[in-house]
Amino acid sequence: xxxxxxxxxxxxxxxxxxxxxxxxxxxxxxxxxxxxxxxxxxxxxxxxxxxxxxxxxxxxxxxxxxxxxxxxxxxxxxxxx
Amino acid sequence: xxxxxxxxxxxxxxxxxxxxxxxxxxxxxxxxxxxxxxxxxxxxxxxxxxxxxxxxxxxxxxxxxxxxxxxxxxxxxxxxxxxxxxxxxxxxxxxxxxxxxxxxxxxxxxxxxxxxxxxxxxxxxxxxxxxxxxxxxxxxxxxxxx
Numbered sequence: 001x002x003x004x005x006x007x008x009x010x011x012x013x014x015x016x017x018x019x020x021x022x023x024x025x026x027x028x029x030x031x032x033x034x035x036x037x038x039x040x041x042x043x044x045x046x047x048x049x050x051x052x053x054x055x056x057x058x059x060x061x062x063x064x065x066x067x068x069x070x071x072x073x074x075x076x077x078x079x080x081x
Numbered sequence: 082x083x084x085x086x087x088x089x090x091x092x093x094x095x096x097x098x099x100x101x102x103x104x105x106x107x108x109x110x111x112x113x114x115x116x117x118x119x120x121x122x123x124x125x126x127x128x129x130x131x132x133x134x135x136x137x138x139x140x141x142x143x144x145x146x147x148x149x150x151x152x153x154x155x156x157x158x159x160x161x162x163x164x165x166x167x168x169x170x171x172x173x174x175x176x177x178x179x180x181x182x183x184x185x186x187x188x189x190x191x192x193x194x195x196x197x198x199x200x201x202x203x204x205x206x207x208x209x210x211x212x213x214x215x216x217x218x219x220x221x222x223x224x225x226x227x
Contacts, residue, residue: 007129008201009212050214057134073131077214079195079202 002031002066005073010051014042024070028053029063031072050077082156083139085130090158092172099156099174106153106176108183112191118166126164127203127210135159135199142193146175150186153177157190159200192222 002024011017025031036043045051053060054073066072082099092113100109118125143155156174164170173190177183194200196215203210215223 005131007131008203012212054131054134057131057137073134075131075199076201076212078197078199079213079215079219 001068002070002072004031004035005071007073008076010042010045010074010076013045014039024066024068027063027065028055028060028072031066045076046074051075082158083136083143084156084158085132085135085161086158087160087162089168090160090172092169095156095158095172096174099154099176103176105178107178108180109174109176110180110183110187111175112171112173112187113169114171114191116164116166116168116170121165121167123166123205124163125166125205126170127205128159128161128164128170129201129203130159130161131199138199139194142190142198146186146189150175150182150189151177152182152186155186155190157194159194159198161200189226192219192226195219196223 002021004019004021006014006017021031021034025034032043032046035046052075054075055064055066056071096111116126139157143157146152146155152175154176156172158172160168160170171194173187173194175183175187175190177186196219202213204213
């Protein structure tokens with residue numbers, strides 16, 4: 001199982017903030033493909049500029065293998081303060 | 082000290098605790114950001130953080146500030162959840178031996194928090210809600226530090 005978290009406008013777009021995927025996709029790229037198949041608009045937004053991905057709370061550039069229990073977060077451009 | 086707070090916090094209390102019992106510190110600078118709006122009490126912002134990830138990311142930047150500005154200590158308190166007009170959103174305290182380092186590190190930390198820290202901010206206005214992304218001014222402020 002992989003736990004997927006969405007933040008900011010991505011959560012509003014998808015209509016959910018947290019979801020589990022079973023079985024765990026082998027790689028981050030496979031998860032992106034799966035999510036884009038289910039929701040094309042979300043898939044496009046995840047691939048959009050400024051959206052970063054974190055696996056187990058570490059930012060990942062490019063692709064990475066996902067272990068069972070992985071937590072994957074998609075982070076749109078950030079703004080605090 | 083880095084803390085995310087889902088409820089309003091009292092800046093005076095935090096400042097009191099932060100400044101108490103210091104011997105090596107000659108200067109403490111504070112920045113307090115408030116939620117701006119037309120009417121006090123209106124819920125105007127919703128701030129989201131990624132628990133665990135957000136605190137770690139802020140901690141890494143505090144460590145950079147510590148090395149770069151001879152910072153002795155820092156505190157960052159940031160609200161999450163729904164915030165009403167007039168409430169504090171963020172408090173940054175920096176402590177150094179001398180004022181210049183304290184001023185500069187506080188400025189540096191705020192520029193980072195505005196445009197590169199893991200927070201997502203939704204603003205509720207007369208025309209509905211919208212997600213705020215860093216402005217070009219926020220990004221050029223951050224770029225000043227190289």
